[in-house]
Amino acid sequence: MLRSVSSDGTSGSSERNAPASMARGARAMKMKSQATQVKTDAPASSSAGGKKRVYLLSEGNKDMKMVLGGKGANLCEMTKLTLPVPPAFIITTETCLEYFKEGTGDLPAALDYEFALKAIEEDTGKKFGDPLNPLLVSVRSGAPASMPGMMDTVLNLGLNDEIVEGIIKTTGNERFAYDTYRRFLNMYSDVVMDLDKEPFEEVITSIKKRKGIKLDLEMEAADWKEVVGEFKKLNPNVPSDPREQLRGAILAVFRSWNNDRAIRYRSYNNIPDEWGTAVSVQAMAYGNMNDGCGTGVAFSRNPSTGENKFFGEFLPNAAGEDVVAGIRTPQPLEEMATKWPGVYEELYKYQEQLEKYYCDMQDIEFTVENGRLYMLQCRNGKRTAKAAVKIAVDMVKEGALTEAEALLRIPANQMDFFLHPTLDPTAQKTKIGVGLPASPGAATGKIVFTPDDAEVMANMGEEVILVRKETTPEDIHGMKSAEGVLTALGGMTSHAAVVARGMGKCCVSGCTAAEVNAKSKVLKLGDVELKEHDVITIDGSTGEVYLGTVERRSAAEDEDFQTVLGWADKMRKLKVLTNADTPEQAAQARKLGAQGIGLCRSEHMFFEPERISSMRAMIVAEGKEERLQHLETLSVFQREDISGILKEMDGLPVTVRLLDPPLHEFLPHSPDEMQSLADTLGKPFSVVKDRVKQLKEVNPMLGFRGCRLSVVYPEITDMQARAVARAAAANKKAGLDPKPEIMVPVVSSAKELRLIVPRIVAAVKEELDKAGVDVKIPIGTMLELPRACETADQIVGTDDVEFISFGTNDLTQTVWGFSRDDAIRFIGRYQEQGLLDFDPFARIDEEGVGGLINMAIEKARTKQPETKVGICGEHGGEPNSVQFFHSSNFDYVSCSPFRVPIARISAGQAAAVEVSAQNKLYRESITNVKRAPK
């Protein structure tokens, strides 16, 4: 069949080695043209217009992902390592871009792959379109970054009525021939010609029904022949010329780069639209010819637990798509060891070799054709957070990686897995089903049956579990919105499992007892019938499904995770503080490694029932006297709260931000509530109503808030400053080491600080003097408006201003002109249309927002080199953003308590890039760091 590769895994026959050495020769020869590909004309056979558009496997290597896609580059590399790879050629990603740029709808005129097709023919000894000895090929997409299932593939290409007869003759297997032909017709009609799949499926279903059978395996040669006949009636227009088929399939793959789900996936995963996809055209290897064939997926270590044990699944007599689609439940790889020990041994050897070579856990796709093993794909394997950590720690222990290298392999943004609760083993629970433990963690939520429902409910703040028969790439947005995913079909490597693990989301797959009816929105599990919005709990670590809510508890300390955190702490230069407003949060954050509080939102203390009424009374006060009276009450609360926080953070800085939100946020707005407030205050309704009306704002984000309140109501600031000082004094007197700091928000010019800061200084001094204690209380300000960034030198030049902290949430709003509350209306469309590579509220916009930040830091440090610089927006816990803050020489980041470990790891990684010079590895391993092509 495939002349070039051997089924013998132990010793390379000359037959197998020939093309490999040929390949090496060709590679050596091509190295030169490759290095100079832009400037010099490569040989006419493989390039035109000065650009090389087509590569043989012998011409590429693993470092050419940007050109050949991840899949193509690794096929080249495996060929280089003399592994049995079916011969193929790769059309470059640039050719795809060229296709879109030309916009003719046809292939770029300069694209010529005939020479490469000929090379495959020579290698396999078959001929494309030759009925006597037909070569069939697969045509697959392959982007520089993994986009599993997002783009199109056409298999078994090169068949027509005449050639199918040739297949029967050469293989003597009529059933296989018609099975293959029907697969081709089906796929080509769907992928290339965009016909509805349903009628094709119905053909097969009705034959099965007629015959009283259920499985594809039960279909006989005549049945598949009948199917082929019916398919040709459904679509008589599949071209019969194999070269025309090939042209159509390549175009379809190009087009699929810009299909909706691919665009959406790129948007979610921050993959630039400008990359394009490569196309691989590869000789087919068949796992579905007979029982001596099979296909499977394997991992060099367990992708779920990280255990260092070869792990995988295979399906005998099946095509590759049957495994990935999750339609049949595959067998554990161990069974292959019994069935085909030689093949298993060969595969085992290759996975060892590849892991060692790539220095990372490998995800391998393979096919066994008549006892011969073919390697179809290898790549660094996706893994759960838990597996990532275990693998990293193990590989350091094994001496395979340094700590810095290993740290760079940790997907920092998935580390919250270790912080989220698992099911309480002692809790009362009603088990209603069990499936595969596809992605660990535990989740409780209302069940929904469509991805759209999941999204809608989640946007309404509901926690949902997405229940599906099986998931497809169209379900991604629903999976993203759900707390967890439950599927009836599919194995540990099914779409649902792979994607959920990638998202760090819990998933139970292959829960075969589940009858899922998406139409009537009913889930049956044995006797239990659940309707939409009924609550279930799933445990992705055990595969169990429970009725209703099951109590969860914090994850147990994971030793490996602590090891990784230890590496990060050793390496990082950034301090990691937290945003916390209560003693409880402070305590939790401290446990998670926070080195202090970078943002304590003082107003949060006023929202509790007892306090909000004093706050409201203060706001509605008619005149300063009355206001002062209510401030006095608030002062006591504020002092007590801050005192409690200082106690929890004893010895670490606690940065108290002065009142930030517009006052109307504290007031009620419905007539009933206003009346009730008026009654409580003993004031006429009109007073409350007028005040509410007076404070109402058109654009509260740009309104009367932050230090503007301090300018108009200095007595509020005075109260807050005194409360901080009194709280500090109380702690100091109790023998503790309080380190409060005071931060002024929403500053737009240094003049505001010149007015406000001296007032704070005076109030603090008076209180400390009164208490007779000495506590240093540094004062700083938030830079969260463009003008504050532009005038940072003046701001830090203000007497007694010692630190600046960037409020990147508000800064993003003003720099982009995006209201965070309103942008939801268009930001989705922006991402879909490629106008945003990522959500700038989640990840720092280095160009716009970052530009102002860097300007501000330069101005500030030039004026006052010792200024402390921090960030307390939500970007403080996002890995890419943390790297930016590291590069911009921040002193600290501050993020929510559960993000603290992520920030610690990210900060460690940012430093490790420098110490390990393993920048490139880092780029590959961390999920979100992508760079545009040159």
Added chain:
Amino acid sequence: MLRSVSSDGTSGSSERNAPASMARGARAMKMKSQATQVKTDAPASSSAGGKKRVYLLSEGNKDMKMVLGGKGANLCEMTKLTLPVPPAFIITTETCLEYFKEGTGDLPAALDYEFALKAIEEDTGKKFGDPLNPLLVSVRSGAPASMPGMMDTVLNLGLNDEIVEGIIKTTGNERFAYDTYRRFLNMYSDVVMDLDKEPFEEVITSIKKRKGIKLDLEMEAADWKEVVGEFKKLNPNVPSDPREQLRGAILAVFRSWNNDRAIRYRSYNNIPDEWGTAVSVQAMAYGNMNDGCGTGVAFSRNPSTGENKFFGEFLPNAAGEDVVAGIRTPQPLEEMATKWPGVYEELYKYQEQLEKYYCDMQDIEFTVENGRLYMLQCRNGKRTAKAAVKIAVDMVKEGALTEAEALLRIPANQMDFFLHPTLDPTAQKTKIGVGLPASPGAATGKIVFTPDDAEVMANMGEEVILVRKETTPEDIHGMKSAEGVLTALGGMTSHAAVVARGMGKCCVSGCTAAEVNAKSKVLKLGDVELKEHDVITIDGSTGEVYLGTVERRSAAEDEDFQTVLGWADKMRKLKVLTNADTPEQAAQARKLGAQGIGLCRSEHMFFEPERISSMRAMIVAEGKEERLQHLETLSVFQREDISGILKEMDGLPVTVRLLDPPLHEFLPHSPDEMQSLADTLGKPFSVVKDRVKQLKEVNPMLGFRGCRLSVVYPEITDMQARAVARAAAANKKAGLDPKPEIMVPVVSSAKELRLIVPRIVAAVKEELDKAGVDVKIPIGTMLELPRACETADQIVGTDDVEFISFGTNDLTQTVWGFSRDDAIRFIGRYQEQGLLDFDPFARIDEEGVGGLINMAIEKARTKQPETKVGICGEHGGEPNSVQFFHSSNFDYVSCSPFRVPIARISAGQAAAVEVSAQNKLYRESITNVKRAPK
């Protein structure tokens, strides 16, 4: 009396010349120490700590305003010119700042003025505090910029019980002595000791009542003596030591730099808080000794009309404050020519001399003491817009100024005077009173009786006339808010008149028939009794007052104004375009000199009744089909409107901005209106309600608007682009020369343009091809978000983007984080507290907003040097901002039609500064351009 100056205006007696030459000698001697004042110690007599704090008149000159204040510098200069100036010394502005910085509440320890006091004593031959030959002094404020009446003054200082007897002895005038003493006690109690004025006034009122008299002039010596006795009971604490009095008065003047009304005035007039006031201590000259005395104010040309004729008023037997206060109505200066021809002749000579010397119209204060003329002040006179223009044109004709110099004297921001309507002489009207034509123009409005009411009503959008008995500096904010001012008392140089002219506001003063009762809010004019909010019309050019509304008409073409515009057009480099949304506005703007339209807000065309319903239907449309249908209707309106505008602006650019506001601005919000819309559209109420709810925004300014609409609803943009192209085609076919441009608003990244601009290009091309005409329609974008400025290189690097126009309104909102709609809640307090030197929405903030603008221009021009750069925010018609745009090499500014002439003049001035090298003159003459001291 004052030994140093002569009453003889024709020939200087040796007596008079002696001190003058002495002064010159002293000046020559001092020049050196002055030039090196910071680095070297000046003689101990006048400086300490390396700083010269006290100047004799002989030591300064007119260029030292920053140090000596405007008043002090000009006193020095008049002394230099040998004019009869009472001897004085000046304490520097820096000393005032020193006072505030030290914050001890006492005079800076290093301040020593004894040597200077001695010099005055020597000059006058009198002795401060010597009962036998007492020297009395005035202590006056004097800032670098004129702040009329804003700060404090103490006159007649140096009196006590013993010294008043000395005055009686030396003058033989007991009445004068006690009159002076009571004035001193009254003023000192008020100004220095901050006592309530009322009880003091009551003392006088009750004596007058008892005696049955009304006027001060009717008071006899014994009466004033009684008054003095009563005053001393009211305030027994006026220090009797003259030196202690002097110390107190200097401190009071220092303090008055930071009184509320001074801070507010500076804020209104953009005078930096950091300047401080100088203090002049000057020998008193008395205009109120007897009938041979008097005091007055004169202008070298008519400050109202500009006529080249010596003009002024005087009050016989009165102190200076009596004229300015407007309590008695003064006599025209011509009557002085009859009464005291010698004095008049001398004064006439001086004013000629001063105008020639200063090259500008002079405002002079003088006192005649027993037939001797004393010059108390000279300065460049405030004038009406009309006078400014006439004086400038006349002085060019006279050869006194070049055109560039003259242009720089024009207060550009008052030029709208020439554009505002005057009363229609043919209109029906009911005259109800007549006063003095204090400040030209005509105004109609509801009457209000307090400045606060004026402000409140104006903020509510009402036009009001402020009616007062007389105005005081406390009334400034009310005058600013009113359309016009009517006072019962006061002459042409009263507070009301001077301030109104400065503001370019119409004013009728001295309408003596008016009985103004601010308490009961009633104005009686003869038989007519008017209540608050009744409407009157006043004509500031004739002094007439009319009942109700009188029709007004556009100002006649003013030849001198056209001459000035001609100078500006010759000099300016900036093009001046206009913001216009209708053919009518376009026509009007073109008449006013607009060179095209820089901003045509396309959405304004949709707000008319007939159109808004189609617009609403389009917004509420369920699906694209329905939306397209309504867009088709809108398209016709849009094309017709734009066609009309292109016709009016034939041959000139018309920049059409695509839909900008959030869609909810077009929708109704009350249930009734929503129901009505639903009925009109034949849709269920819920559809309308849901859409309204869906589009509602938290921060519309940062919401779903501008090009974001183009991203989500490309069909709207398509319609607009086609409408522009069709309108252009129609005009072209009619033989005209249409020059439309299309502008994309609210861009935050170049990617938006890369999506939107090709769509516009395609739509425009299709329409033009269809019509078979060739019109160039350049496409550009607005830079109105910080991020757009930061990435201006990418923006102008986008294919087919040819121009950028800064939207400084929105840019100011995002850079400062100030919502224009909401900032009103705190921006007033900001100005009061000196946190804002000016309203950044009125005048460009060069530091913050300007910083981003300059960054953007540099990036844009580096990338695409030929990029056209404009501005279409409201700053486009504000003189200081125009100068900034000139300096930043803009191609054009675009402003509202009535601001076009102002922009033309401002642009001419900006260029004239360069050509004339008369920068300094410009700084002095243009009202708002102030610079902080070095």
